[in-house]
Amino acid sequence: MARKLHYFNVNGLGEPIRYMLHYAGQKFEDVQYDVKKWPIPHVKDFLPYGQLPLYEEGGKTLNQSLAIARYIASQVNLLPADAWEQAQIDAVALNIYDYWSKVVIYIKESDPVKKAAYKKEILEEFINFYFSRFEKELKKNNGFFGNKLTWVDFVLVGIVEATNLFLGIDVQKQFPTVQTLVTKVRSLPGVKEYVAKRTPYQV
Numbered sequence: 001m002a003r004k005l006h007y008f009n010v011n012g013l014g015e016p017i018r019y020m021l022h023y024a025g026q027k028f029e030d031v032q033y034d035v036k037k038w039p040i041p042h043v044k045d046f047l048p049y050g051q052l053p054l055y056e057e058g059g060k061t062l063n064q065s066l067a068i069a070r071y072i073a074s075q076v077n078l079l080p081a082d083a084w085e086q087a088q089i090d091a092v093a094l095n096i097y098d099y100w101s102k103v104v105i106y107i108k109e110s111d112p113v114k115k116a117a118y119k120k121e122i123l124e125e126f127i128n129f130y131f132s133r134f135e136k137e138l139k140k141n142n143g144f145f146g147n148k149l150t151w152v153d154f155v156l157v158g159i160v161e162a163t164n165l166f167l168g169i170d171v172q173k174q175f176p177t178v179q180t181l182v183t184k185v186r187s188l189p190g191v192k193e194y195v196a197k198r199t200p201y202q203v
């Protein structure tokens with residue numbers, strides 16, 4: 001079955017999906033668009049909500065990064081079988097995205113003074129608020145958000161990398177359990193080889 005992932009040549013919401021597909025050894029076409037040339041009209045117009053990522057499988061398409069990640073997880077044994085555990089993992093994914101929505105405001109802010117003030121708020125407040133909670137949940141479960149490795153662990157690693165890229169920091173350095181998870185996910189078979197040969201992203 002032909003699989004394609006459409007996303008930017010940037011380490012953002014599509015990256016944990018790339019990681020999962022590589023980890024699962026799934027063949028897929030990694031279609032990357034140059035973010036500096038965006039919007040590319042013939043691509044944007046073809047997207048259901050004008051945004052990436054978009055996943056294609058056997059002629060069907062799916063948008064929304066979390067829906068894509070969760071679907072792939074269900075195919076490659078990264079989704080817990082138990083409904084309660086699934087819901088807990090879904091909640092973690094949404095908590096991670098609540099954090100990320102603050103960074104998106106920063107990325108989109110064009111006024112340099114407001115941007116700098118907002119960055120300070122992210123660094124001094126939001127990161128501590130969210131990452132101390134992620135750290136606590138990971139510690140409670142032997143280093144994963146669930147009982148074992150699940151799709152949301154990949155999502156956190158993606159958001160850590162995107163945070164670092166856009167804010168110019170190493171957020172995981174302040175949070176040792178997050179750091180351990182990042183190292184663990186990046187060392188997984190398939191992911192490790194992909195990380196070693198991917199072109200470093202820039203913004």
Ligand SMILES: N[C@@H](CCC(=O)N[C@@H](CS)C(=O)NCC(=O)O)C(=O)O
Pocket residue numbers: 012013038039050051052053063064065066
């Ligand atoms: N809720 C969507 C958000 C998608 C999104 O914000 N995509 C951004 C890139 S990370 C995008 O396509 N930006 C270009 C645009 O809006 O034209 C998801 O999780 O997939």
